[in-house]
Amino acid sequence: MDAADYCLQHILVIPQALGALSDVDKVVGSDGSAIYYKDLQQDLVDVEFYTNQLCLVFVEGGAETLTTWQNDQIALNEGQGVLLCQGQNLHSDFVKCTHNLKAWLVFINKQVIERFLLSVDCCLSLSKQENMGALTIEHETVTAFFKQLGLYIEHEVCIKGMLECKLLELLHILNAIYGKDLRALLQSSELALPAKRNMRRLLENERILKLSVTDLAKLSGRSISGFQREFKQAFQQTPKQWLINKRMQYAKKLITRGDMCITTVALEVGYSNVSHFIKAYKNTFGETPKQQALKG
Structure with missing residues (x-):
């Protein structure tokens, strides 16, 4: 998407x-x-x-x-x-x-x-x-x-x-x-100036986790630099940091639910490369997605 x-x-x-x-x-x-x-x-x-x-x-x-x-x-x-x-x-x-x-x-x-x-x-x-x-x-x-x-x-x-x-x-x-x-x-x-969208409302939807920072900037009606500047003012972190954290939190929720394989979870949170997903997950939580899944 x-x-x-x-x-x-x-x-x-x-x-x-x-x-x-x-x-x-x-x-x-x-x-x-x-x-x-x-x-x-x-x-x-x-x-x-x-x-x-x-x-x-x-x-x-x-x-x-x-x-x-x-x-x-x-x-x-x-x-x-x-x-x-x-x-x-x-x-x-x-x-x-x-x-x-x-x-x-x-x-x-x-x-x-x-x-x-x-x-x-x-x-x-x-x-x-x-x-x-x-x-x-x-x-x-x-x-x-x-x-x-x-x-x-x-x-x-x-x-x-x-x-x-x-x-x-x-x-x-x-x-x-x-x-x-x-x-x-x-x-x-x-x-007829280009419209800016409400950034906070936009980011509440979990489906945007599949998008890149560039996509989010376009979707919000802002340039990349403008988006990054306004984002950091609003959330006190960069869009990339925020996106990784949100992806990992949502991934943990899906893994704990137990009805998806790790590859499917990776795709759901915007990672086409499973190895990159596993690395990001371990860096965030100190354990792999598989270890989390075994704990239930």
Whole structure:
């Protein structure tokens, strides 16, 4: 398994992947812009997703927590939302307490964004502005916008012909409230910078133990040097040291379980050469995998 295979298996690219989800309905879509409505009835945690275009998440009921690649948490409750720049990697967690998670997902294409920016006094210089990845939203006018949208759906009013107008209306509402912060995010979205992934969440999955340090750097959206620097700051050891230690701990767990041969265990933790695996295991624990297996 290489880094590309891991990405395909574990990242939900939105909006493209939403059509396969039973709890998410497409309300309307045209020319790359779209509005979806999700109604989650069961817990859904640690879902990693990548925003392939500008996305607004607005919670109508329940609560959801998003975690950014920097491990910052965005807690969204009823009446709250977040506007996500294109090219963001985040994790979503929903644990049902009393209510389903009911939320709107709005995706806006570049043509609509360009039309909006041309219609407002937009003279920001990105060299003087910090690139923004997300803008949290909470205002009664935004809530009113989505209530009106819900009424259209309830009364089966076809809104495909007015989709662009509604999206421009939404952007103008947000502009009236958030001004320069909104425009800075929209211009950052136009840059479509490569996404950095949440390093801690990425490393929690045991399947990454089969990957190399180079693969992990690519998978995290960082250069090798940037990955090694950020990793050492976060974990106080090099990625290579961490990877060897994690591989050996997982290997010991598999060996103790007793249902795999040593060769299979070696492959499970990323060693194609069994001799190298045995040497690393003995250096870590002071005994060979076979000696551990005999102890049970």
